[in-house]
Amino acid sequence: MNSLNILIVDDDRFVVSALEQKINWTSLGIQQIYTAYNIRQAKKIFEETTIHILLSDIEMPQGSGLELLAWIRSEGFNVQAIYLTNFADFNYAQKAIELQSFDYYLKPIEFDKLEFIIKKAVNKVKLSQIKENAIKVGQYWQHNKEELVEHFWHNYLENNDTLAREEIQEQLRIKNINYSLNDCFLPLLLDFFPYKLIDNKGIISIFDKENNFHNKLKSIMMETFKNDSIRLDGVLKSSTTKDEYLAIFKLTDNAFEASSRDLISSCNQLIATINNQLKCDVQCSIGTSNPLNKIQAAVKALQVARKETIDFRNTIFCFETYNTNVNNYVEPNLQLLEHRLEDGNRLSFINKCYQYLTNLLDKNALSHHVLCCFRIDMTQLIYTHLKKKEILANKLFQGKISDLLLEQSSRSIDDLMIYISYLVDVSLDYMEFTNSQKSVVNTIRDYIDQNYQENITRTSLAQIVYLSPDYIARFFKKETGISLVNYIIKKRVDIAKDLLTNTNLPIHSISDKVGYENYSYFTKLFKKETNYTPIEFRKMVYSKSETS
Structure with missing residues (x-):
């Protein structure tokens, strides 16, 4: 049990001191005693720590104890309030009752009687704590139970081997799940279509934006099927694809045969809600109700039938109407x-x-x-x-x-x-x-101008513009009057001439920078284009600059 704290509020310091000293707080289970001499101090204590019992005067210069309790209730603090007052005023008592005070005690203080009142307040606090803990435990167990049930279904349905009746019963016993083999269940397969193509240039997925998709889906389904004679017992995400979910419903009455009309109506409502709230298209595939030991085979049959059946998005498929006939392909015109x-x-x-x-x-x-x-x-x-x-x-x-x-x-x-x-x-x-061959030529030129230092070939250029190497070679020469190879050589030599003129880089470094690892080959091409070797070209440039 949690330790209890009390706050004493009175503008009379002698009263506060007497209450601290003359009541056996330890025997009452009070661990910490806080004191305040006005409402402002009391509010600060409430904001900084947990107070279980309030023992307060009513009439105080800087605000009444009733005003303090009104603030406490508005802030949502769960406190048992006991009032001490010199005035037997009915209006005070009435207001205290309206604010759900625990008791109302007239001064002068008889400490044994007051201690008895405080003891009753302590018992009420402890009872309230027991109830709160019970609620928390119940909520935890309910959440844990849902996880256990979904874990059972996941293991059962994902198992490639058919489980014997005894094996199913053992799993139910281990997880303490209250199913019998005669209970009937209905599978509902949900295929989502979360992807959207944007201007043929990109794809977005609703799953990338939606952080809590699973829980939202479960909430939507519980609301949609709340009036049907079936109970949602699990929403399972597929282990093979993130676009598929499987819902398992338990028939609340084994004599009940799920009405196709009612199920289809609920599924149509489900599709509309998912479209609206989750901004996603979906297909619903309704299986057939089966006892627990046969539901595994029923789900697998539903998945196979769904894959073989083609329709539009946001439609409903019923396994009962599944056509097993093999369709032959007849090609169009x-x-x-x-x-x-x-x-x-x-x-x-x-x-x-x-x-x-x-x-x-x-x-x-x-x-x-x-x-x-x-x-x-x-x-x-x-x-x-x-x-x-x-x-x-x-x-x-x-x-x-x-x-x-x-x-x-x-x-x-x-x-x-x-x-x-x-x-x-x-x-x-x-x-x-x-x-527009000029557009293609410009694309090729731009690529060469920006990547002349790379190993550029007709094949690599063809991949950039998605055309065959022979084709781009033909129309490039037709449009420019120069072959691709010669254009690349000319571009590299022009860059090399600029580097030879405006930098002191070694010639072998310039050779590397313009895409020629072989220095001799670079020298040969450079001379063919300019009638000078790189060394001769640099000397000529220096000579001209000195004479000028």
């Missing part, structure tokens, strides 16, 4: 789509892809396999079109953005359309850029 690309008609190309997918969905002919086959065809179509323009598609689409969009593209119709739109937009935009 690739020639028509190719013409749309050649015409640069990106909107028409995207619309044709969208119509193809939605038609399959309406016919229940769209599966994960069909979606992936279509994605391969569209990717090859776009890559082939780029190759005709001598653009290196594998270089144009390398990087985190393309990799993530490709990874996400098989999850929904929306995600595949985002990926295809990205490929088309980037491709056609870059073709417009390459059609």
